[in-house]
Structures are given as structure tokens and as C-alpha cells.
Amino acid sequence: MDPKPLWLLAELTYKCPLQCPYCSNPLDFAGPRFRRELSTEEWCRVFREAKALGVLQLGLSGGEPTLRTDLEDLIREAHGLGLYTSLITSAYRLTKDRLAALKAAGLDHVQISIQGADADLSDAVAGTTSYRDKIAAYHYTRELGFPLTVNVVLHRRNLHQVEALIRLAESLGAERIELANTQFYGWALHNRDALMPTRAQLDDAWGVVQRERARLGTKLEIVWVLPDYHERYPKPCMGGWARSYMTVTPAGEVWPCHAAGRITTLRFENVREHPLEWIWEHSDAFTRFRGDAWMPEPCRSCPRKTQDFGGCRCQAFLVAGDAGLTDPVCSLSPHRPLIDAAVAEVESAAAAAEWTYRAAPASRVLAAKG
């Protein structure tokens, strides 16, 4: 049976008041490729087409999705279709009234990021004073009866706070905390030397996670997104290329994952020109790596290929230079030494490198470079 998508990530805008150096948005988010944002009506049509295609879970993300003044209308449409809607927000200046309006429109779940367990670190990583807004918004979500996910991207400068972050989520009454070790795409790859943790940091944090899971049971779900550079085998990226997931970018391009747009050897189509169904079934970007016929060795004859699908196409492109290769994170890949070298460099560095904040001026410079 042909796979049908279950998940749609709608990146409503790439504008964001925060400047996280690990942001997964494209480096050229402020460039011409993403400038002409989809209208309310265009997004509503995308949601209808997605539902008809099989999508059940809708993530409303960005950038900062609450900057869209039509967010209530978009949620109303999605809710009317029966989609389960999650808002993925930084909560910058998010008021209780706005959250109540989103709830009334049918929003199901709220995920709010935090960049550190205290104001000093969180604001320093975000590059924007936002910690107080986040804490306030966490309380609003509880008062309004939303299920809450606390999301933290982990890296060299905040991994030591894992325990404090879990305690914070617990005290807020969150359902879940997502501890997402930085995945190196977009701005995170650009800032890799500054963000990559040491092995000792990861081991300590993982120890804390195991202990806290045992203590908390079902009271708080602790999701640990693996730091794949430090693993032997790659992650089953997106549950397999074009099997269950798609991202629609602010200007309507459709990608098999939120990092895929960087792969310059794929052709991406736009919802302004094609129905979503056609894009899912026939576009180059979606068909190229679906299934396993495209796989080279060592994946082709590897028994793990049905579990990890050969890993991540973006990582193969970004690190090994060809999206059609085995994920270089895999210890069986001939390109694994490139990953080992990046890890070793960080292990031996006396201090973490400086990072570049994700912001429009820096993005325009990078966009101009191409």
C-alpha cells in the first residue's frame, strides 16, 4: 500500500523575535525564497487537502506562529476538519487572552520552548529577553486546561541543566518534556562547534534522564531525542523519507522534512502550483528516496534498513555531499570519519566556540552568499 501522510508541519512564518543559534529554520530564512507568505485562504486549502490525503496531526510552527494574526482562523478551520492541532511557540508576549482565543478556536495542545532553566541562561541562548513570558505562558496553559509540552533543545551550554529543566516541567504540571539534543541542520550546523556537547556531558545528562524517568513514571513523559553524532547508528529519520510526514514552508514549498530544503539536488514543488496530493505522490522531492530502491551499499544489504531507512538524507547531503548516500553518522558509512573528526575537535577544544545568533541581518548575508 502506498504510504499516506499522518503529520503536517505548517511553518506559518519565519519571522521570530527569538534568535536561537540552533534554530532549524533555513539559513536564508530572510531571503527571497520564503518572502511571500501563504494567505489565510491558501493555508485553509492546504489543511483541507492534507486531511483528504490522510493527515491527522497538524503542527503549527514557524518562526513564531503567534505572529500570524489569522492564527485563530487557521485553527478553527483545522479543528473543523478534525485535525489534532499543536501550537509550537516561543510564547514571546503571549497573553492569556490570546491563548483563550486559540482554545476557543479549537487548539488541542501547546508546546512552549525554553532555552535554559533560569532567566540568565534562557535569555542568553534565545538572544532575546523571553524567560518571564514563557513562565507566565506555562501557567496560562494550565489554567486554560491545555495539555502542555515543555521543549528544550540541548547543547553544550545547557546540558548541565537537564535535572533543573525536568524539575521545572514537573512543577508546572506539564504532560511532557521534550529534551531534544541538537540536530545539526540549519543554524545548528552553522554553529556546530559552539553547540556540540562533550561525551561526558551527554553521559551525565542521560544518567539524570534515566533516574528521573524512574521517579516520575507516567506523571511526566520525558522524551530524549538522541544526539546522533554520538550514536553508532542513525536515527530512523522522519520514520522514513516521505512515508508519513511533510512540512509546508511559509511561502508554500513542500518538503519531506523541515530541513530538506537545503538539498540543492532535489526539486521542491509549491502548493500554489500543485495540489498537495500530487506533490506527495509525484514530486521529485517526495519520490526520490521513498522506499529502499534508491539505497546504496552499505544500506542495500543491511538488515537494519527496515528500522532506520538508511538514516537522514539531509545529513548525507550536508556532511557527505550527496543526499543519496548512507547517513554519515552510521558507523558502517565510509564517511563516518567526518563525524568522528567533528566530535573529536569539540572534545579537545579548551572552550566552546562562539555562535552566530539566528537573525534576519545574518540570514540575508548568508542568503546572498547562496
Added chain:
Amino acid sequence: MTAAGRPTVPRLHPKARLQHDDVRGRDVLLYPEGLVALNPTGAEIVGLCDGVRSLADVVAELEQRYGSTGLEPDVMAFLDGLAAKGLVTYGS
């Protein structure tokens, strides 16, 4: 095992929602970042967990609908599975 001696009113956790999946012709429970596919009986059980009916009421209703008896162990096992995922809670 019977339901005696513990809170016996199963209810769907507010984070979860029962939804028909037209494209795949089945019912599913949707929740943050996940879903569980349900068979028709499972969907019926979940539909009966309204926070008012006790477990015994749910079982009685199903036994009447199916014209059978002795469903309690199966219903409990099914709901306990959802409870382990945090999707069903028991109250009184």
C-alpha cells in the same frame, strides 16, 4: 482480577481525542505527538468512557450490544493499556 477496591470510572484524558480516520477507514485516538489506531470494539469502548459510566456500566452496555457475557477481563485489559499510556484515567 475484578474492578473491586479501586476507582472504577474510566475517562479519557483531556489531552486525547477520539477521531474517525476516513482515509484509512478506522478510528484513532489522537494525543500530543501521537496516535493509537483502534479496532471497532476498541473505539466503542472508548466512546463509552464518558466519565460517568463505571467500568461495570461499560461492560454491561457492551455485553448487551454484543449479546455476550464475560467481557470484563478484556475490557479492563484494553483500558489498562490506554491508562499505561496516560490516555485513560480512573476516577470515582
